[in-house]
Amino acid sequence: MSKLMKYEFRKNLLSKLVLLAFTAVGEAAFLLGLFLKWENGLVIGISTLMICGMFGILYVGIESLVTFHRDLNTKQSYMLFLTPRNSFQILGAKVVENGLTIFLTGLFYALLTFLDFTVAAIRIGRIKEFIDVIKNVLENFSVSVTVHSEDILIVFLAILASWIMTLAIGYLAIVLCATVFAGKRLSGLISFVFFLLLSWGVTSLFNVLPDPETMMMQNLLSMGYSFAIALVLYGITGWVMERKLSV
């Protein structure tokens, strides 16, 4: 499966490089603004980095759905389905590569944020005062500021898992469009409605589950639920591909 993953990564390499280039520009503007006291640079840098960080993860996921759609609906599909690999391996490579890419993209921006924050604090030279000011502001709004690193990590992983679950729903909708609904009028629209309904269904099902007492447990439950649903959807999608898909 590693070879399939290698080519999955390669397919969208250009867009990843473009994202990285924008991030580099934003970072350069931020650092120049910080060290040369160039306020506009600082604003441009922070805005660019925020946009790249927020939309980067979103874009990586959406692009994987677009690629999957192309892999099933163009002659490019032969590259995958001529190989001696079954549908579960082909789909698995996509899911794992995309999950890893999203995770690493998120981790990269989290680390970059942390580093930029540290550099800014060192540059300003009053780390403790800087943090205290933030704490005071938050306390004025009655927000608890006791944030542990493991909490941040769990929230990050829960969001990641939720995004992977959404992508798994997208993969299933695309496969149904190319198999069960193939040749039917409005097959694309039907698949999109199916995607919306299934997304609503799995979210509603999660809301029915009992609320854990702590935030940590809630996030852990959300993460487990998302991964479980993604796994079930992966099984169904692979099964449909294996039996019904003609490219």
Place this chain on the structure above:
Amino acid sequence: MLECREVTKKYGRKTAVDGVSLKLEPGRIYAMLGPNGSGKTTLMKMIVGLAKPNSGEILYNGSPVGVASRREIAYMSTEPYFYAWMTAGDVGKYYRDFFEDFSMEQYERLLSQMELTKDLKAKTLSSGMMAKLKIAVTMARKAKIYLLDEPLNGIDLLARDEIVRCVLDAASPDVTLVVSSHLVDELEKVADTAIFMKESHLVSVCGIDEMREQSGKSVADRYREIYGHGGVEQ
């Protein structure tokens, strides 16, 4: 040996292949003939597992075709299918990564014979050059069955000769070659068995030499009989 048993494939309301039963034996070169829409491509795609039949079954050495058979069956599609970012070199690496029977040395030799270089971008190739690239990468595999869909389409005479030579080089007692084409005369020179398909049905499978000896007819004559005169056999 490869066997199709009552294979049917439908796309929506259209039946692309209808109840085809066929055996392909090693050591033979088959010419698959028929006009556009007769079901040749769909049948090849089902044999290699790209399309799933609605009914019937396709067996390779007694087992349904699938992942295992794709290790031994090489298919060349009539349409270009390489990723846009690939060079001819990347195409070779891709095949090397996935097919154990692929020989990079053979691929490089074939590229050189076809006057192609590894740095050529797949998306910039002319149709003739693309046809050569597809045949080079397919024939660089040491497969048991080669399915070549319209390999002679849209290419000049010299390139056609190269491709025909390439096909003949691959022929051996344990290899099956299936070549589809509209160029009946070209195929008649290399094939020993003709498969005629018409309107999604298999019309007949006949040995080319036997046909000549028994009825004094060439493949082209038989082709005219089947597809000419409004399709009414004489």
